[in-house]
Amino acid sequence: MIMFTCSAQHAAVNHGQYDIYAWMPNGPTTMRQPPPKYKDQVTEKYIMNTLPLLDTTLEAMLISRLLSHVPKDFVPLGQYADHVANDPHMREPVKKFRNKLKAIGATIEKRAADQEFPYMYLHPDHMENSIAI
Known part of the structure; x- marks a missing residue:
């Protein structure tokens, strides 16, 4: 949540x-x-x-x-610090999560291709890992 x-x-x-x-x-x-x-x-x-x-x-x-x-220090969803992404226990779950995000992004891009005003706000590449205010 x-x-x-x-x-x-x-x-x-x-x-x-x-x-x-x-x-x-x-x-x-x-x-x-x-x-x-x-x-x-x-x-x-x-x-x-x-x-x-x-x-x-x-x-x-x-x-x-x-x-x-979009802030200059934007960190996309699924991108983590090296010590997290390269941790032996985290490597596979992070890879799996990133692959799911890529699939979701591809689906959104496919749906948006023929729309005059595509809704891209929920594309994983456009979402941050956290709230940056």
Whole structure:
């Protein structure tokens, strides 16, 4: 459960934040008036008066960009320090785990090949061994 939470779940929740929230209507950080109760009340002016102001929007975009940015010290899932990967008791389990990750990655790449907007956030090569905040 710890490995899942610190790798796959974190990648699924974290890595796509900017892609989703860079367009403010996908997830406005604030709304300046309540949402309409009826569809026929919605006008462009109502929407513009409801969405956050430009400075608030830019701050939210910056935060989502920083949170979803891949760090320079990124360590992919399945990559371990030499003393772990070369330990005689760990060598085979690590090799087996890496092979499973490669197979999962190949499946994801195959599915993504014909998609206009592929979901690559859970590709093992794009997941970290742990949460790096």
